[in-house]
Amino acid sequence: MSMRATRRAAGRRMAIRWLGLLAVLLIGMPSASMAQFDAAKHAQVLIAGLDFDDARRVLASADADDPRVLLERARLAIYELDCDGAAAILARPEVEHADGGDQLADIAHGCQRVTAALVADRDPSRGVEIFWQDEHDRALAPLLIDTVVAARDALTRDLGVDWPLPTRVVVVRDLLSLSAMTGLPYKSAQTTGTVAVAKWGRVTLLSPRASHHGYPWRDTVAHELTHLAVTRASRDRAPLWLQEGVAKREEIRWRDPGPFDDRPPPEAVVQRGLELGLTLPLDKLGPSIAMLPSADAATIAFAEVTSFVRFYAQTAGDDGTTAALPRLLAELRDGKEPDDALSTSSGTGLQGWDVKWRAYIASRPPTAVPSLFGLGAAHETPREMDRLRDLRDRSRLAQLLMARAHAPEALQELDKIELTHAPVSNEGWDHVMGDPSVRWLRARALEDVGRRDEAAPLMDDPAQVFSSYGPWWATRGRWARLRGDEPAAEASFSQAVAADPFDAEGACETLEPNVAPPLVSITPSKAPLCVAARAASGPAFDSD
Numbered sequence: 001m002s003m004r005a006t007r008r009a010a011g012r013r014m015a016i017r018w019l020g021l022l023a024v025l026l027i028g029m030p031s032a033s034m035a036q037f038d039a040a041k042h043a044q045v046l047i048a049g050l051d052f053d054d055a056r057r058v059l060a061s062a063d064a065d066d067p068r069v070l071l072e073r074a075r076l077a078i079y080e081l082d083c084d085g086a087a088a089i090l091a092r093p094e095v096e097h098a099d100g101g102d103q104l105a106d107i108a109h110g111c112q113r114v115t116a117a118l119v120a121d122r123d124p125s126r127g128v129e130i131f132w133q134d135e136h137d138r139a140l141a142p143l144l145i146d147t148v149v150a151a152r153d154a155l156t157r158d159l160g161v162d163w164p165l166p167t168r169v170v171v172v173r174d175l176l177s178l179s180a181m182t183g184l185p186y187k188s189a190q191t192t193g194t195v196a197v198a199k200w201g202r203v204t205l206l207s208p209r210a211s212h213h214g215y216p217w218r219d220t221v222a223h224e225l226t227h228l229a230v231t232r233a234s235r236d237r238a239p240l241w242l243q244e245g246v247a248k249r250e251e252i253r254w255r256d257p258g259p260f261d262d263r264p265p266p267e268a269v270v271q272r273g274l275e276l277g278l279t280l281p282l283d284k285l286g287p288s289i290a291m292l293p294s295a296d297a298a299t300i301a302f303a304e305v306t307s308f309v310r311f312y313a314q315t316a317g318d319d320g321t322t323a324a325l326p327r328l329l330a331e332l333r334d335g336k337e338p339d340d341a342l343s344t345s346s347g348t349g350l351q352g353w354d355v356k357w358r359a360y361i362a363s364r365p366p367t368a369v370p371s372l373f374g375l376g377a378a379h380e381t382p383r384e385m386d387r388l389r390d391l392r393d394r395s396r397l398a399q400l401l402m403a404r405a406h407a408p409e410a411l412q413e414l415d416k417i418e419l420t421h422a423p424v425s426n427e428g429w430d431h432v433m434g435d436p437s438v439r440w441l442r443a444r445a446l447e448d449v450g451r452r453d454e455a456a457p458l459m460d461d462p463a464q465v466f467s468s469y470g471p472w473w474a475t476r477g478r479w480a481r482l483r484g485d486e487p488a489a490e491a492s493f494s495q496a497v498a499a500d501p502f503d504a505e506g507a508c509e510t511l512e513p514n515v516a517p518p519l520v521s522i523t524p525s526k527a528p529l530c531v532a533a534r535a536a537s538g539p540a541f542d543s544d
Contacts, residue, residue, distance in 0.1 A: 040068035047076055048236035049333075050164045050201055050228065067094045067101075074104055079201035081131070081168060083111035103183070107200070110180030114172060121145075127165030134173045137207050139532035140501060142525060144169065144221065147254070151222035154254040155229040159246070160326040164232070168202035169221065178206055184290055192298040194290040196220045198227035209536050213437075214470050214500030223251035234332035241282040242338070244289055245309025246325060248302055258495070259462035266310070267360075268367035269303035272375055276300075282308060282354060283338075296375055311357050316346040370434060370466045391417055395438055398445065403541035407448035414442045436469035443475060444540070452479070470500025471540070478511060497529070505540070507533035 039062035046055035055076055062069040070089050077086035086108040095101050118131045121141040128145045132138050148167055155161055172178050175194075179186040181204045182197040195206040195215055203224040208214040226247040230238045238246075252261045273279040278300045285292070285301055292298045309325075316324035324346060331341035343349045348356075369375050394413045401410035417438070439458040446455035459476045477492030489509075496506030505511055508530040 043072040050232045067098045070095045071098050114177045129166045129168045131170045139529040147218045147221050151225045151254040161229045161233045170204045188291045196224045198224035209502045218498045219251045222254045223247045226250040233329040237332040239338045240285045241305045245305035248306035264369050266303040266307040267364045272369045273300035407445045410445045434466040436465040436472040440472040468499045470496045470503045474506030502533045502536040504533040504537040
């Protein structure tokens, strides 16, 4: 008998012993106690699948004083954002000391602190509820609700999932609140740059104003809603690689394709991860990517699962569709283990798919990951580090000069920057590096000295920059409007708000600080965001 077969036989014997012990325990239970055990477990499964009405009916018919039933009532209250009700139940000694009661109590108390002064926007007709820790974020409500509705529709199309309504999103002001609401350790959120968590039946989202220049918050909402969809479709039985891989795949499918959707390709990041020795087996990612030890590890893990799930969906699907994913989720919902579910739905288990995927990765031509992404920065050569340092220092000095209205001197510093990223051609600032913040800085300096036409190439083609940056899009939109290109202006301002909604130039679609929103050429529906952006924004160029 092989070593693998020996381990498998030993595992079966251990499982039989545990099942026998469980049977003895259940047989020894009084029939009433066993009924409460069954009711509590049934309710827990229903809650995990977001079937709240069914869970409520099960709990209503169970013993109201049984600790296990009370624990599930507290869990349901947390899922429905009744944190005070959950805390009251969990304060009972017999519930507090039940298995898992202390963890739920921590979540309930953290939720109480955050939700003590929440304000809400509700759209009953579309089944969306948004809760705001900071009322200044409420200007995002129309866009946020639109994003939720579009993402839900896309997930129903791709995964075949239905939705319990309302869909709830809580927008918090800082990482401490994000941690308190979700149970994600604060240190983990800091280390991996986590900005949202889908847990307890809702999305908890960090306000874009918490980041200096925002983040792709609309795609992030779609990503987190995917987690809720996968949880519901699988009754919370999906492994981490499937949860995150489907979420990364779906986070961009709710909208039209964008210029940065596959840049860099996830396969290129996986290749870089292999070079750095930072890749992990798909089934060894741990409890959460947000809890990996570094931002690099999280980036590479996301790339692995993104590439794998995309490969699986295209290879196992019907004619390249996503039908493979609904089939897999349905098998998981029926109670199968992930490997068995894969085998049943596609004919091949995880190990076989992993071999196919790694062969696919190996067959891909090598693609460099731009240094702008910072991946593996500790492995850069001394010359590369010097060039990056020169870029950072001179850009910062130019920004300080711009803040003091010294645009000519800022241009002199920018002229000295050695090209540090892959240029479009071999020389000259006409083919400037792909960092959008540097391109924007130079364009604004040229504008301030009356040379905007000379700066136009810096703001023209998104293919020449490596990532989305709100101020770059905002200035691009404003310039497009000045030359009468309204479609380009609208598209650019939309991208600006998706990346950095509280940047005043993007939200107000103007550079003039004293122009009141009603006088700006923006629609009335956009005016509240303009007002909020003006209140939140500091000077365009940091002077600290």
